[in-house]
Amino acid sequence: MATVPAVWTVAAVSVAAVGARPAVSLVAWVGVLASFALTLLGPTFGLDDWVLGISPFWHVPDVAAPDVDLTGLGWVSLFTLGFVLLGLAGFRRRDLAR
16 A cells, blocks of 8 residues: 555656647656666666655655654655646646547
8 A cells, every 4th residue: 555656656647748748648658667667677776866766666665664754655645746737737728629
């Protein structure tokens, strides 16, 4: 359950990309590929923490730890809300009759 906000963030990036520019909907996959690369391959290549922090999955806390810090999930949720609002604003201005 702790990873759900991170998954929603990846989906929200896709909503924002398609809402802003539907002609380049292939860009929606950039969030998925970037999250995959940074989460799975980033530590292998020894990338810095600020680079790994671009992926929303980097901010998922260890829920098995005795003292769970949910601050990262709060920030990820705020970014998710922002991306969804951007996407919905883009969908509102689109002309669906074309």
